[in-house]
Structures are given as C-alpha cells and as structure tokens.
Amino acid sequence: MSDPEDELAGTEQPFVAHLVELRDRLIKAMIAVGVVASVLFFWPGPGALYDVLAAPLIAHLPKNATLIATSVISPFLVPLKILLMTAFLIALPVVLYQAWAFVAPGLYSHEKKLVLPLVVSSTILFFAGVAFCYFFVFGQVFKFIQSFAPKSITAAPDIEAYLSFVLTMFIAFGLAFEVPIVVVVLARLGMVTIEKLKAFRGYFIVIAFVIAAVITPPDVVSQLALAVPMCLLYEVGIWAAQIFIRHTRAPEETAATAK
Template sequence: MSNDAKPDDELAGTEQPFVSHLIELRDRLVRASIAVAVAFGVLAFFPGPSALYDMLAAPLVAQLPAGSTLIATNVISPFLVPLKITLMAAFLIALPVVLYQVWAFVAPGLYSHEKRLVLPLVFSSTLLFFVGVAFSYFFVFGQVFKFIQSFAPKSITAAPDIEAYLSFVMSMFIAFGAAFEVPVVVVLLVRMGLVTVEKLREFRGYFIVLAFVIAAVITPPDVVSQLALAIPMCILYELGVFAAGYFNRYSKAPDEAAG
C-alpha cells in the first residue's frame, strides 16, 4: 500500500511552486509589456509616428533623384507602417527593461558565480545590439543606397514602396544587431565548455571565410554592405576571443578556480 502511494508522495507539493513560477513569469511579461507600451505612448506624441518614419527613410530619400519620394501601394500603408516603426522603436527603447525582467526571472536559479557572468552579458549584448543597429543606420544605409543609385539608369525614376523599405530596414537591423553579438556568443561557448580559447584562435581563418559567406547571404548583393558586415564581425570575433579568457576565469565556481 505504501509502495502505491510513493509516486503521489514524490509529486506532492510540486503544483504550488509550478504555479508560483507561472505567476511570476506572467508578472514579468506584464512589466515588460508595460515598459514597451509606455515607450510607445511617449513616441506616439513626440516625435510622432510620421516623424519617426521620416527619420528612418532619410538615408534613402537623401540618395533619391530630386523630386522622387517613397510611395504606398496599399491603402492603409500610410497609417500602418509608421505605427509599426513606432512599435519597433518603443521595443528598442524598452529593451533594457525587457532584458532585466528576463534576468530577474532566471536569477534565483543561478549560482553566485553564474550571476557574475549574466549581468555583464545582458548589458554587453544590449549595447552591442544597439551599436549594430546604429552602425547600419548611420553608415551602411547611406553607402548602400548611394552605391545602388549609382547603377540606376537615367530612364528609371526610383519610387520605393514604404512597406518594402520597412521590410528591408527590419532585416538589416536584425542582421547587424545579431552580427554584433559575436563576442557574447564566443564568451558563452567558452564558458559552457563547448570550445576553448586556443581552438577559437585556431579557427580564426575559418571564421573570416564564414563571416564573408554570412554577409553575402543576408545582405543586399552589393560589395559595400557585405564588407560593412563581414569586417566588423571579424573584429568582434577577436574581441570575443580576448573577452572569453577573462570572463571564463571571472565566472568560475570557487571549486573550479581552486582546481
């Protein structure tokens, strides 16, 4: 009889911790959503969705022939596209809060030496993503559009669609933001024991080739954008290899460090 009750005894009391974790997860998601909503509300009033779109389109408009503008082929695009851009900007502004909520949810399950690693990685990954987005907007866009327009025949009047432009911008932001996370990925791979710093140094030549292949696949088919993505990836790889050695020592458990 006691053997029959044993499985129930092992599961006894597990429902409450599971429910409490779900409640905490819900609260964290609500707080993150509120941060995005607040940022969206502020941006909706100042500078406003239309002004945000004009700012986003500025690198392309600057390279268009005089008198050319972007067009909307969908009836509701002039309304929806600026709202989507405002939501995207709100999420980027609220990203530190969102990542903090993720950190606060997983932190109780981490050891103290692991917590010393997570906070710097959360901060650095956020910063690197912003740097990648800013790099693509302030440098890459202008050079790419200038390069493309230099090949356009004079008989063609460029009038890009605003939805197509938004899709292009989103893909470029994600590509450069993710590419700039290379140091974080390298540090995590070393800390998890999947690879050593020495192996990463030996892999340097292969990574250079891989970086140019990735750049050729995810960027437009022009030399400027491919070089603008591949070269920073190679530099950031070296930065990641350097940082991996430091973080690996800094985040070791006391028994690992003693060994």
C-alpha cells in the same frame, strides 16, 4: 537534506508561484513598452518616426523623389509598425531587467557573474550593430546603388518594401555584432578552447563573407560592411573570453585550479 554550503538552499518556490511571478514580469515589460509607445505616438508621432527611418534613403534619391505606398492601408500600418518597433527597442532595458529579475534568484553567485554581464553586453552590442547599420551602412549602400541607376529611371521605393529591407538589415547587423557573446559563451561552457578558437580564425573569415553575401544586398559595400566587423568582433570575442573565464569560475573550479 540540502547541502549546507548550497547558497540557494531554502529558496525554492512552488511551480504556481513561478508562473505568477512570470506573469507579473511579462505584464510589467508590456506596460513599459506600452508607455513608451504612447509617448512616441504623441511626440514625435508615427509619421515623424518613419521619416527618420527613411532619411538615409531620401538623402540619396533624385531631387523631389519620394517613397510610395502601393497598398491602401500602408500609410497607416507601416508607421504604426515603426512606432511599436521603436518603443520595444527603447523599453528593451526594462524588458531585460524583468527577465533578469525573474531568473536571478535561482542562480548561484558565480552564475550571476556570468549571466548579468552577458545580458548587458549583448544588449549594447545589438544597439551598436543597429546604429552602425543606420548611420554608416545605409548611406554607403544607397549611394552605391543610386550610382548604378540609369538616368531614365526614377526611383520611387515602396514604404513596405523599405521597412522589410530595414528590418532585415537591422537584425542582420544586430546579430552580427553578437559574435563576441557567442564566442565567450562557447568558451565559457567548455565547448571549445581558446586555442581552437584561434585556429578557427581563418575558417570564420570565410564564413563571415559567405553570411554577408547571403544576407545583405548584392553589392560590395554592404557585404564588406557586415563581414569586416564580424571578423574584428571575433578577435574581440577571443580576447574577452580569456578574461571572462578567469572571473566567472565556480568556487569548485577555482579550488581545483589552485591545487
């Protein structure tokens, strides 16, 4: 017999039904990405998107200097990759909503209070990391690098190498800005306590600078730009974890605390 107090009792579905729903959710997510990609293809176009992505570098290159393509198909493939990446990022809220709609029916009310805020906040933080990298870090890094370039060298970066560099930096900063989410999840699952997180603060600062030194280019600007926000976000995560734990307890946890 099912627990009469179980709010999910009677909502079970056959395994095949779950597969069908998963397929439908994936199709809807792919359609959303495809629609956005189609719109971007006609306006502003793949070439214009790459120009926007390359703007921070172009602004710090010598006058009349441009990026080059060393492969025959690079002028076609690279802007197309940028188009698909941009389409996915723009359609990400729809993709995440489809994922949420798939798992939400199988969650208790207190679990929904846990998962939904994490999905929304992790998305916002990832976009914030990418925006911080594009609007602030790139300009400072390219300015710093060009200041060391000898006058006898004319910079002409390859478009594929630049795309690889940009994607690496976007992922690095996007994930770095997820530090509060990791801290909250670890604390909420009971894997670590708030006191241990506070005591680990000094070690995390060292870890943050090591990660920044490994991931970012070998310049002080980009390393500080990654490590310092990680340290600040770690403090935000500790603060958020204390609030989050109080508001996402299961009913039995609340009852046990009240006794």
